[in-house]
Amino acid sequence: MKINVDGEERKFRSVWFEKDEVVLIEQRNLPEKIEFYRAKNSDDIAYAIKHMVVRGAPAIGVTAAYGLALAKIKGENMEEAVEKIRKTRPTAYDLFKAIDFMKSSGFDIHAAERYSQEVSGRCKKIGEYGNVLIADGSKILTHCNAGALAVVDWGTALAPMRYAKESGKNIFVFVDETRPRLQGAKLTAWELEQEGIDHAIIADNAAGYFMKKGDVNLAIVGADRICANGDFANKIGTYEKAVLAKENGIPFYVAAPGTTFDFNLKTGDEIPIEERDQEEVLVVNGKKIGPENSKARNPAFDVTPNRYVSGYITEYGIFRPDQLGDLKRKVQSDLFMRTTTPTA
Incomplete structure (x- = not known):
C-alpha cells in the first residue's frame, strides 16, 4: 500500500x-x-x-x-x-x-x-475481477475497512477501487464511519486519501439517505467468514446496509479470498459472533457517554443472508449465491487451499 x-x-x-x-x-x-x-x-x-x-x-x-x-x-x-x-x-x-x-x-x-x-496475490486478483463492475463515474458505498490494512496489501473491497483508479476511472467512495471503533473513518478514509481516491466519510445512519437519493451506484464490502450458502459475517452494521441496498435496487457485492469461505458451515446461523467490551461503545475520546449506570451491548459482527448479495468477488472470479457450488469446487481443487483443514 x-x-x-x-x-x-x-x-x-x-x-x-x-x-x-x-x-x-x-x-x-x-x-x-x-x-x-x-x-x-x-x-x-x-x-x-x-x-x-x-x-x-x-x-x-x-x-x-x-x-x-x-x-x-x-x-x-x-x-x-x-x-x-x-x-x-x-x-x-x-x-x-x-x-x-x-x-x-x-x-x-x-x-x-x-x-x-x-x-x-489473491487479493490483487480480486481487484482485477472487481474492476469490471465499476463504471467510470461510479459512486460506491463501503463499510468498515477492507483495504490493504485488513489484508497485507491491495485489500478486498478496496482492491477493485484501486484498480478502477489506476485504470483512469473517475470514482467516488462513500465511507461509513463504522462505529464503535470507527474503522471506516479512521482507516478506510486514510487509505483512500493515500491512494488519491475521492471520498467522503458519512455517519453510519446516513447510508440510506444517499441510497434513496440515487447517489450510490453499488456497494462493496469485505467479510470475516462466508458460509457454504453465501451467508456472511462482516463488521456490525453490514446487514442493514445490505437490506437498504436491496430495497433501493443497488447491487451489493462481497469481496473476499478463498481463505474466508467456510464451507463446513451451512448457514450464517452457525457463525460464532464475537461480542467485545462494552467500553468501546460507552467511552468516546476517553470520556464516558450516556448515563453513569447505563450498560451497552457490543457485537463486533452481524450476519447478512445470501439473498441480499449480488455476487462474491474472489480470486477465482465473481460468483452469484447460486453459483457457490462452482466456487467450492474451484477452492477444493486449489492446491494451496487443500493444505488447510480448519477444525474451528
Whole structure:
C-alpha cells in the first residue's frame, strides 16, 4: 500500500517478518500517527490480534502465520502457542486457516512467507475481477475497512477501487464511519486519501439517505467468514446496509479470498459472533457517554443472508449465491487451499 511518510511516498505491507520479529502497522493510532508494533513472541502476537493492533480477517491470518513461525524460532511450546493464538478472535475464519496451514507446514518461516504472498496475490486478483463492475463515474458505498490494512496489501473491497483508479476511472467512495471503533473513518478514509481516491466519510445512519437519493451506484464490502450458502459475517452494521441496498435496487457485492469461505458451515446461523467490551461503545475520546449506570451491548459482527448479495468477488472470479457450488469446487481443487483443514 502507498503511505506518505514525511512528504515521501513509500510502500508498506500491513504486517511482515523482520529480524526475528513480526512487525505490524499499529492500526489503533491511525490516522494521527504512523507507528509500528514489534511482536517478539506469541504473547505479543495474541495481544496484537485480540486488541486490534491488527484487524481484518486476511491480515489476522497472516499475523497468526508469522506468529507461529516466530514461536518456533524462539523455542516456545507450540501447542501452547497455537491455542493462545486460536482463542483471540472467534469470527475471522482466516485465523483458523492460517493456523492449520502452519501446522501442516511444520511452522516454518518460509511457509508463513508463502501464506502472506498467497493472500496478497489473491487479493490483487480480486481487484482485477472487481474492476469490471465499476463504471467510470461510479459512486460506491463501503463499510468498515477492507483495504490493504485488513489484508497485507491491495485489500478486498478496496482492491477493485484501486484498480478502477489506476485504470483512469473517475470514482467516488462513500465511507461509513463504522462505529464503535470507527474503522471506516479512521482507516478506510486514510487509505483512500493515500491512494488519491475521492471520498467522503458519512455517519453510519446516513447510508440510506444517499441510497434513496440515487447517489450510490453499488456497494462493496469485505467479510470475516462466508458460509457454504453465501451467508456472511462482516463488521456490525453490514446487514442493514445490505437490506437498504436491496430495497433501493443497488447491487451489493462481497469481496473476499478463498481463505474466508467456510464451507463446513451451512448457514450464517452457525457463525460464532464475537461480542467485545462494552467500553468501546460507552467511552468516546476517553470520556464516558450516556448515563453513569447505563450498560451497552457490543457485537463486533452481524450476519447478512445470501439473498441480499449480488455476487462474491474472489480470486477465482465473481460468483452469484447460486453459483457457490462452482466456487467450492474451484477452492477444493486449489492446491494451496487443500493444505488447510480448519477444525474451528
